Amino acid sequence: MKRAELTAYLAEFLQVDKFRDYAPNGLQVEGSEEIHKIVTGVTACQPLIEIAAERGADALLVHHGFFWKSEPEQIVGMKQRRIKALLLNDINLLGYHLPLDAHPVVGNNATLARKLGIVDAEPIEGVAQGLIWRGKLESAVTASQFKADIAAALGREPLHIGTDDRKVQSVAWCTGGAQDYLDIAAQYGLDAFISGEVSERTFHSAMEQGIEYYSAGHHATESYGIQALGEHLAREFGLEHEFVDISNPI
Template sequence: MTRIELSQYLADLLQISMYKDYAPNGLQVEGCAEISTIVTGVTACQALIEQAVVLNADAILVHHGFFWKGEPDVITGMKQKRIKSLLNNDINLFGYHLPLDAHPILGNNAQLAGKLGIKDAKALKGVAQGLIWQGRLDHPMSANDFSTKLNQVLERAPLHIGKDNDEIQTLAWCTGGAQDYIDIAADLDVDAFISGEVSERTYHSAVELGIHYFAAGHHATERYGIQALGAHLANEFNLVHHFVDIHNPV
């Protein structure tokens, strides 16, 4: 398919015009016109770009791309090296941030629910652009056992705030750096809130609000949306797809 066709298809599929975001969603660096091989990854780091070159990719699709609000406008240093690598190899870079978090099937939050076996998973309408989800476990389990499950599924030990022996069943979650949504989660009267990152203030919020908090890793909670998107494109358009997981313990 062409670069223009892919760009338009993804804009429609992910409804990118609906989101007020911190970076542009869609084509961020223009490469070749025809696309047959795509690489997906969480973040457009140099290591991912270099792997895409090895795999002869025509396009890279990521959740964390370039040109974030507040970053320097000039293309120097690390940013220059990354963009130069893309341009020298005629590789397109597409980035999808909040639209990929929120998609009801392919999104990070929906995919995380599937990985963890969360039932009745749904986004809260009209709250935080649909980024906060709510659901339940089939059966109550101890917070310690749920921590173990997170570790097994995500291959990263979470940080848990709360009493290990408490039972939990109802959950809210938002992947990535969403620790400051804990107040909204507490208002839902759920047992626990899952996100990717944690701040110093999160500990006090969790204790005082009486809610369990699991910081399961920004990268670890956001691996799955971009994989699902790549697999979807490969199936729909007969593209070659490689997911490249660049290790990141954060």
């Protein structure tokens, strides 16, 4: 498959132009024109780049790529080493941030809902670019049981802020570093909110607004969308695909 064909397809499939983002979505570092094998991963860190090179990837497809807003512009140090490794191995780097969070089928929010058994999952329309989703559990469980269910599904115990014996059924969520969307979720009278990270202020916000909060890990909540996207491309275009998980406790 030609690089230009892949980038054009992804731009349309993920509706890239609809989002105001903090980094460029699409091709970030140019490599081989022909793409036969894609390696996917959450973040374009040095270990992931090196594994992609070892596995003979023509493209590295990630959720967290390069060139974030307000970061230093110089290509030095860690950034230089990463980009150098991509160029030396002729690997294309493609990054999709908010468009991957929001996609209704392969997005991080959609895949997290399936992983946690949340039904009637849908974005809250007209709020935060459609990045906050809501749904419900098949049946109500205690807040402590929901914590255990999240841990079992994601392989990582979440931090729970709230009351262990409170019943939880209606849920909102936004993967990654979206802890401050808790305040929006609370306005809808939902039982719980899930995100990846947590801040000092999150504790007070959750307790004072009476909403259960679960910090389930930035990496853990965003591991499934990029896998689903890679699997989709493999099915659609006959590409070889391999997901590589670089463990991250955050």
